[in-house]
Amino acid sequence: MSREELIQRTYARWLEAASGLAFGAALLAFVVYASGLLPAFVPLEELPALWHLSADEYRARSGAPARWGWLELLAFSDYLSLACIALIGLVTLLCYLAILPLLLRLGERLQAALATAQLLVLLLAASGLLAGAH
Amino acid sequence: MDGVVASWWAWPAALFVVSFAIGVVAVVAGVGGGVLFVPIVASFFPFHLDFVRGAGLLFALAGTLAAGPTLLENRMASLRLAVPLALSGSIASFAGALVGLALPTDLVQLALGATVVAIALLIWRTKDLTAGSGETDALGTILRLRGRYQDPADGLAIDWRTRRTVAGFAAFAGIGFFGGVFGLGAGFANVPALNLLMAAPLKVAVGTSGLIISIVNSSAAWVYIHRGALLPALAVPAILGVMLGSRLGARLLTRTPASVVRRMVIAVMLLAGGRALLRGLGAWS
Numbered sequence: 001m002s003r004e005e006l007i008q009r010t011y012a013r014w015l016e017a018a019s020g021l022a023f024g025a026a027l028l029a030f031v032v033y034a035s036g037l038l039p040a041f042v043p044l045e046e047l048p049a050l051w052h053l054s055a056d057e058y059r060a061r062s063g064a065p066a067r068w069g070w071l072e073l074l075a076f077s078d079y080l081s082l083a084c085i086a087l088i089g090l091v092t093l094l095c096y097l098a099i100l101p102l103l104l105r106l107g108e109r110l111q112a113a114l115a116t117a118q119l120l121v122l123l124l125a126a127s128g129l130l131a132g133a134h
Numbered sequence: 135m136d137g138v139v140a141s142w143w144a145w146p147a148a149l150f151v152v153s154f155a156i157g158v159v160a161v162v163a164g165v166g167g168g169v170l171f172v173p174i175v176a177s178f179f180p181f182h183l184d185f186v187r188g189a190g191l192l193f194a195l196a197g198t199l200a201a202g203p204t205l206l207e208n209r210m211a212s213l214r215l216a217v218p219l220a221l222s223g224s225i226a227s228f229a230g231a232l233v234g235l236a237l238p239t240d241l242v243q244l245a246l247g248a249t250v251v252a253i254a255l256l257i258w259r260t261k262d263l264t265a266g267s268g269e270t271d272a273l274g275t276i277l278r279l280r281g282r283y284q285d286p287a288d289g290l291a292i293d294w295r296t297r298r299t300v301a302g303f304a305a306f307a308g309i310g311f312f313g314g315v316f317g318l319g320a321g322f323a324n325v326p327a328l329n330l331l332m333a334a335p336l337k338v339a340v341g342t343s344g345l346i347i348s349i350v351n352s353s354a355a356w357v358y359i360h361r362g363a364l365l366p367a368l369a370v371p372a373i374l375g376v377m378l379g380s381r382l383g384a385r386l387l388t389r390t391p392a393s394v395v396r397r398m399v400i401a402v403m404l405l406a407g408g409r410a411l412l413r414g415l416g417a418w419s
Contacts, residue, residue: 011213012203099213122353
């Protein structure tokens with residue numbers, strides 16, 4: 001196997017596993033949410049009266065939090081579901097973390113530097129600092 | 135109100151069906167899906183554009199993540215090519231999002247429509263730049279932006295290498311910036327930039343475009359999450375639909391002749407671009 005194939009396949013393998021887990025978790029949490037197994041912060045039955053509002057209006061009307069405030073609401077099924085959706089946003093980060101040591105081991109310094117820079121961009125985005133700037 | 139409340143699940147169920155159909159087309163056309171999802175769902179569903187855009191971003195992200203392993207395994211997507219270009223696109227898309235929020239919506243729609251239609255016409259009028267045509271440049275050589283893939287549609291092994299790498303970086307920065315301004319991701323322009331500008335074969339351009347979208351949108355998704363613009367009741371049916379649809383699309387990509395992919399790219403771009411153009415002109419609210 002060439003180094004190209006090794007890197008591609010490593011990324012593909014992690015992508016397959018991580019996205020599968022994230023999608024599975026998102027689906028499972030959504031089943032919990034839709035079935036009513038856990039209480040929702042905003043009940044599903046009330047959503048049709050709210051989903052036509054802007055995100056700001058929705059938060060004001062429902063009392064929903066912004067930024068990392070939703071972490072305190074994970075006992076509610078809608079925010080548990082949101083947390084599992086957020087895992088999808090971490091899949092690429094995980095894949096980059098997986099190939100970075102491989103790139104370094106194979107002497108792919110330039111690709112490793114680019115991957116490190118991408119990781120920093122992803123971490124910055126996930127931190128919420130950019131959302132705060134908006 | 136009571137009638138609406140009793141049928142809350144009907145709209146998410148319809149969203150799942152639409153997302154599946156778009157997922158199949160999006161992977162084959164390499165446009166990410168968000169560029170189709172957002173105008174279609176915003177037009178025919180009762181959700182606010184904030185939540186449509188949030189779901190659309192996750193929709194495009196999920197579709198490209200789901201298709202990624204297949205595209206990487208069969209060498210239709212090149213990670214080596216995606217890594218530098220996605221970095222350029224990711225950084226620029228943040229700047230674009232900041233600018234986009236300050237611009238009037240009609241102006242953004244008009245610019246988006248004009249850009250997409252112009253690119254679609256450019257692809258239509260230009261012959262496919264096949265594998266390795268043109269001379270590679272110094273930066274492309276340093277980054278080793280080349281590869282080989284076996285096209286299952288015609289059984290040929292194709293060696294390819296890119297050219298105009300600096301211009302490619304600039305293009306992806308520009309695409310990322312405008313993608314951020316338009317709030318649709320950047321997939322609609324990735325394929326022509328990879329194919330026409332950098333001379334990647336069309337199928338590699340389509341596959342790598344999907345990989346780049348998955349990287350760029352991973353960053354942008356967090357902005358929507360932190361701003362409360364993601365409703366799980368909309369996002370999950372959309373994600374599930376596109377995930378299943380894009381897996382089918384990824385398999386169709388290996389069996390579909392390049393000319394068919396080209397026609398699909400043009401059709402999808404004209405559809406999405408025309409829609410945005412009409413909205414920008416106020417002719418289709």
